[in-house]
Amino acid sequence: MAHVWGGIIREYLDHMPFAEGDPIVTLGEGGTPLVHAPTLSSTVGAEVFIKVEGMNPSGSFKDRGMTSAMTQVVKDGDHTVVCASTGNTSASAAAYAAHAGLTCVVMLPVGKIAAGKMAQAIVHGAKLVQVDGNFDECLDIVRDLSERYPVALVNSVNPYRLQGQKSAAFEIVDQLGDAPDIHMLPVGNAGNISAYWMGFKEYADAGLATRRPRIWGVQAEGAAPFVRGHPIKDPETVATAIRIGNPASWDLAIAARDESGGWIRAVSDAEILAAQALLAGDVGIFVEPASAAPIAGLLAAAAKGDVPRGATITCTVTGNGLKDTATALAGREIEPVVIPVDVEAAAAALGL
Ligand SMILES: *Cc1c(COP(=O)(O)O)cnc(C)c1O
Numbered sequence: 515m516a517h518v519w520g521g522i523i524r525e526y527l528d529h530m531p532f533a534e535g536d537p538i539v540t541l542g543e544g545g546t547p548l549v550h551a552p553t554l555s556s557t558v559g560a561e562v563f564i565k566v567e568g569m570n571p572s573g574s575f576k577d578r579g580m581t582s583a584m585t586q587v588v589k590d591g592d593h594t595v596v597c598a599s600t601g602n603t604s605a606s607a608a609a610y611a612a613h614a615g616l617t618c619v620v621m622l623p624v625g626k627i628a629a630g631k632m633a634q635a636i637v638h639g640a641k642l643v644q645v646d647g648n649f650d651e652c653l654d655i656v657r658d659l660s661e662r663y664p665v666a667l668v669n670s671v672n673p674y675r676l677q678g679q680k681s682a683a684f685e686i687v688d689q690l691g692d693a694p695d696i697h698m699l700p701v702g703n704a705g706n707i708s709a710y711w712m713g714f715k716e717y718a719d720a721g722l723a724t725r726r727p728r729i730w731g732v733q734a735e736g737a738a739p740f741v742r743g744h745p746i747k748d749p750e751t752v753a754t755a756i757r758i759g760n761p762a763s764w765d766l767a768i769a770a771r772d773e774s775g776g777w778i779r780a781v782s783d784a785e786i787l788a789a790q791a792l793l794a795g796d797v798g799i800f801v802e803p804a805s806a807a808p809i810a811g812l813l814a815a816a817a818k819g820d821v822p823r824g825a826t827i828t829c830t831v832t833g834n835g836l837k838d839t840a841t842a843l844a845g846r847e848i849e850p851v852v853i854p855v856d857v858e859a860a861a862a863a864l865g866l
Contacts, residue, residue, distance in 0.1 A: 519545040522578055522681040523585060529684065529716060531677055532585060539584040539614045543570045543577035544681055548689040548828065551797045554809070558816035560825045563694070565686060566799055568834030572634060574755075575682060575706060575832050576606035582678030583668045584610040592666040593617060596659055598652035599669075600702070600755050601631030602833055607668050608638035619665065621645050621652040626754055628802065628838035648749065649703075650760040670705025671762045679706055683713025684722075686828050693723040695822065698808035699830040701731040701740060701778055702756035704767035706832070711770035727828075729770050731778035732811030734804075738780035740767060752783040752841060755804035755833060785810040790842065793831065800835030800842070 521540030523530050532538065546569045555562045567575035584607075587595055594617040597607045604620035604627075611618035618640040622632075626648070635642055645652045653669060660667035670676060687693050693714055701707050707729060717723045733741055734751035739759055746759035761767060771778050781789075783803075790806035792813075793799050808829045815821050835842055853859040 521581055522678055523581055526681050526684055529680075529720075530582065531674070532582070536585060537588045538581070539588055539610055540581045541571035541577065541609060541613060543581050544685060546570060546682075546685065548686060549797065549799065553796045554792070554812075558812055558821050558827075559823050560816075560821050560827045562812070563690070563826070563828045564793070564797060564799060565682060565828055565830045567682065567830055567832050568799075568801055568805065572602070572606040572609045573630075573834035573837055574602040574606060575679060575830070576602045577610070578681050579670060579675035579677075579679040579705070579709070580606040580610040580668065583672050583674040584614050584616070586674045587616065587666045587668070588614055590666070592664070594619065594665045595668045596656045596665040597621070597668045598649060598656045599627075600649050600757055601627045601837070602755055603669060604640060604642075605631045605634035605638075605837075608635045608640035611640065612638045617641070619643065621656050623648050623652055626757065628754060629840060630837035634837075649758050650749075653703075653762065669762070670703055676705055676709040676712060676763075679709035680713030680716065682830065683710045684717055687714070687717050687723045690826065690828070693718065693725050694727045694828040695825040696730055696776075696827045697727040697830070698730045698732065698812055698827060700753070700756050700804050700807040700832055701733050701767065702737075702758040702761065702804065704740075704761035704763040706830070707731050707770050708763045708766035710830070711766075711774060726774060729774040729776040730808070730811065730815070731767070731771060731776070732807040733778060733780045734786060734807060735780045735782050740771075740778040741780045751786075753786050753802075753804035753807060754838075755802060756807065779811055779814070781807055781810040781814055785814065787841075789813065790835070794835065794842075799831060801831040802833040802835050802838045803841055805831035805833050
């Protein structure tokens, strides 16, 4: 019988802080495609593979961390979860809370959430609180709330989040047959870069990979605390998912960068949007702006001659483009041609 994917906790139970018989909260997350990108590969002179995390149940990698965080919440007997979010954490938390029968409270920076993500939190029945501040300020509030009230925090400062998210590194090794030379991903609150490094290290230590990749992280220029070397007060970028000035997992991200011999660099919003269009037009993958940052970073590195020839490079694209169609379509001229119901007219309109 064909193997039916059981979600990341069941698939990687030996590497998870759970046991057979635990009340696993899952929507079947993980098992996402690793897609070879031939044109991009020849552009940068390497073998480039795209890990398509927008294929997760709520459309972003956050689901990998939410299955583990929510499973622990249920084990602990808590009833209410809370998170701060630039959009995808709330979408994922709301979905998993709905599935597990938990109450979900989300704090969102007012006016900075993509419409699709907002819709997800609403349809899954989360209690939305919009905060007249940025993500970092929302996170301060929910951390305080979870210390003083009976609500469980499911942001990536919750260690169960990273335990689940490290599974993406396992999958990449399983899909390639070994670790890549370089792994690239966007960096916002820095939970994911920390989780990938944990996952690659664990797999190598267990003898399931012969090596560990260098980690190349990419931030948006207007929200690049790691590149500047200090927190940023008013982060700004079109890539709202990484519009974060004071990353919670600072030390872990620095360790991932330095232990792996990698780097964290910044790209402009224009480079991000160009990479988003390239992924959609040349690779066939529609991602949200933040997810295009590593591709923009890869192209910039290649232009500087920093990409080792023939290296195997995996890039995580973190979220689905359908979440934020407004940004993707901004500036594009869309003039649909209307024709009568007629084959000749169709051929004429197509220049055939
Ligand atoms: C959350 C998120 C990020 C940033 O991940 P961090 O773990 O906060 O660094 C990047 N892209 C998307 C689409 C996200 O949802």
